Every structure is written in C-alpha cells, then in structure tokens.
Amino acid sequence: MEFQFLGTGAGMPSKARNVSGLALRTHGAPHWSLVDCGEGTQHQILRSAWSLHTLRAVFITHMHGDHCYGLPGLLASAGMQNRSAPLFVVGPAPLRAFLQGVMATSELGLPFPVEFVEVGCLHGADPLPDLRVHAIALSHRVPCWAYAFTERSVERRIDTERLRAAGVAPGTAWGRLQHGEDVALDDGRVLHADDFLLAPRKARKIIVGGDNDRPQLLVEEARTAEVLIHEATYTEDVLHKVGPGPQHSSARMTAAAGQAAGVPNLVLTHFSPRYQDSGPLTIGAVEAEARMAYGGHLFLARDFDRYLLDRDGRLSLQS
Structure with missing residues (x-):
C-alpha cells in the first residue's frame, strides 16, 4: 500500500504547505483514492504522478474549507479532461448540498456520474474493489470522521x-x-x-484521521492498524494558549494515543502555520514533543512525501 501527502497544513495554505489532501492506493493498482480535498489540491496533483482519470473515490472527513473547498474545482477539471468513469464521493450529508449548490450556481455540468455516499451509509457501499473502508466518528466543531482502509484480499504463498x-x-x-x-x-x-498454501499474512490497515481533539477515540481501531495518520496541529503550550475552541490535538495527545494503541507507525500532519523549519516555533518542537510520548516509528509529513507500507507492515518514506 502507498500514500502521498498533497497537503499537510492546517487552516490555510502557506508557502511550504498546502491544506489537507492525501492520495492513497494499493501498490500497483490502476486506481487511487483521495482523502480530503482542500483548496489547491488539484494544483498539487499536477505536480505529482496522480491522474484525475484514474481517481476512483474521494473521501471527505468533514465540511471545513481546508478539507473540502478544492473538490468542486477538481470535479470541474476532471470533466474538462473528458473523464467518463463514475466517481465515488464519500462524506458528511451536507457535502451533497454543497456540491449541488456550487454546480447549480456555476452551471457546472459533468460528463461523468458522481456517486455520492453519505459516510453513515458507507457500510452498505463498496466504493473500492481492493480495500474495505470503515468510518470512525471523531470529535470536532462539526461532524468529522476518520477512514480506515483495509486490504480485502491477501495473497498466500505456496509451501x-x-x-x-x-x-x-x-x-x-x-x-x-x-x-x-x-x-x-x-x-x-x-x-x-x-x-500446500501457507497461512495468509495479516491484511494491512491504514487509518487516516480528520480533525479531532480526542485522538483516544481511535485507540481501539488503531490496535489492528499498521499506520495511523493523524493531526498534530499544535504543541501542548500553544494548545493551552489557543484554548479548546478550535478542537484540535497537540502532538503529545496524538502520540500518547498512538502509544496506547501500539500502532507501529504514526504519521503526524495538519500542522499550524505557526510552525516553520526555523524561527521561534519550529516543526522540530512538534517532533520532540511527540517522541516523548511515542516509541514507535514516527514520521512528520511534508507536502509530496510518498510512503510505502510493505507486506510485512514496515512503513518507509520513499521521497
């Protein structure tokens, strides 16, 4: 399985980070999925190897703009590229009204069908042939979810x-x-x-979280996952200054949940623009805080970082 970050910033884009977007697929599959689509995501796709023609499904975690404002433009561009295959769009119920409103007011017609799946009905849908997708409710200012992606089938080796x-x-x-x-x-x-076939290996599972101020909500789900991707918007001191209103997690909170779950790979993302590579608040402070609470393989995502999860559950940064 592989995934690539198209945006790793929180709230608004910066020179170094776009807002949320993640491309994911089983390695070598002819199709891929997009988790969240903040403003500018299609520009990030243009700078990558992903194609709107092979995009099969979009999963939106919640209705804040840095996670969904890029979707209407992405759909329009896919139409202008003469895409014809259906596209699944999974998300909260208001997402359908949002897209319909934009399409109606901008007179956007698409040459391909959009199959909308409300996140609460995901268990009855099969948007991906190779991955089972399960949604977990999170805690944020608006209804928000994490998506767990698990391999449907696992190859068996001969004895x-x-x-x-x-x-x-x-x-x-x-x-x-x-x-x-x-x-x-x-x-x-x-x-x-x-x-003459050996027992199958464990099906790999990757959890991609939306915004969430209670990362402990994912502990049970993450016990059987190889990778947890979760926001670490602030460090603890900044979180205390900002207060509980934004309902985001600190690096320590997320790391503690990853440690409690025993998840072997934790990838932090969705960083406040306050944190830069140098200056009074650095991304290094986020990493240091997380390492104090988590003993597994820790990664801090950057835009265009591409990761590979091998069959043995080892996660590695490819570029």
Whole structure:
C-alpha cells in the first residue's frame, strides 16, 4: 500500500504547505483514492504522478474549507479532461448540498456520474474493489470522521518445503497451486491447493484521521492498524494558549494515543502555520514533543512525501 501527502497544513495554505489532501492506493493498482480535498489540491496533483482519470473515490472527513473547498474545482477539471468513469464521493450529508449548490450556481455540468455516499451509509457501499473502508466518528466543531482502509484480499504463498517433500518438482503445478487451483499429477495424485498454501499474512490497515481533539477515540481501531495518520496541529503550550475552541490535538495527545494503541507507525500532519523549519516555533518542537510520548516509528509529513507500507507492515518514506 502507498500514500502521498498533497497537503499537510492546517487552516490555510502557506508557502511550504498546502491544506489537507492525501492520495492513497494499493501498490500497483490502476486506481487511487483521495482523502480530503482542500483548496489547491488539484494544483498539487499536477505536480505529482496522480491522474484525475484514474481517481476512483474521494473521501471527505468533514465540511471545513481546508478539507473540502478544492473538490468542486477538481470535479470541474476532471470533466474538462473528458473523464467518463463514475466517481465515488464519500462524506458528511451536507457535502451533497454543497456540491449541488456550487454546480447549480456555476452551471457546472459533468460528463461523468458522481456517486455520492453519505459516510453513515458507507457500510452498505463498496466504493473500492481492493480495500474495505470503515468510518470512525471523531470529535470536532462539526461532524468529522476518520477512514480506515483495509486490504480485502491477501495473497498466500505456496509451501515449497512441503511440495519438495511430496516429490513435486518446481514447475507449472507450483504456479497453479499458488493461484488456488487443485492440480492432478501424472502419477494420479491430486494436490489440493489448501494443503500446500501457507497461512495468509495479516491484511494491512491504514487509518487516516480528520480533525479531532480526542485522538483516544481511535485507540481501539488503531490496535489492528499498521499506520495511523493523524493531526498534530499544535504543541501542548500553544494548545493551552489557543484554548479548546478550535478542537484540535497537540502532538503529545496524538502520540500518547498512538502509544496506547501500539500502532507501529504514526504519521503526524495538519500542522499550524505557526510552525516553520526555523524561527521561534519550529516543526522540530512538534517532533520532540511527540517522541516523548511515542516509541514507535514516527514520521512528520511534508507536502509530496510518498510512503510505502510493505507486506510485512514496515512503513518507509520513499521521497
């Protein structure tokens, strides 16, 4: 599985960070998904290898502008590129009215169907053929969700030692067994695939959170995840100065939840523009605070960072 950040800033864009957007897919899949679509996301896509023609679904976490204002423009651009395939749009109920209002007032007609799925009805929909998607309610000023993406199917490897012990030499029979086919040998034996396939590995799961001032809401879900992507808008001292009104998390809060869940990989994002690479408030302070509460593999996202989650659950930064 792989994902790339198209925006990692909170509230408004800065010179270094656009607002929220994340591209995600199973490695090598012909389609991809977008989680959140803040203003300017389509410009970020133009600077990446992603294509609006192969975008299959958009998942919006909540109705704040830095997470959804870019969606009408993205849909319009996809139409101008003569996209014809349906596009799933998953999000809160007001998202449908928002899109319909923009389309009506701007006379936007699309040459492709938009299949809207209200987040509360996601369990009855299958927007992605390769990933099961589950929504978890969060705590924010408006209704907000996290999305958990889990592999639908997991490949099984053949037990080469058992095949050799049975006197079956490498060849076409091995390949057919690998694909789950039973095989009749020339000596009359029938090899049943289930007898020669090792137990499947764990299906990988990635959780992408929206804005949330109670990261502990994701602890139980994250116990079975390989990756938790969650906001760390402030450090603790700034959060106390700002107060509870914005309903965001500090780096310490998010890190503590990741530690409680035992999630092996924690990726922080959605940073306040206050934090820069140098100056009185640095992104290094966010990292230092998180490392004090979390002992796993910690990453601080930057725009266009691309990550790969391998079959063994190891997350690595690719670029």
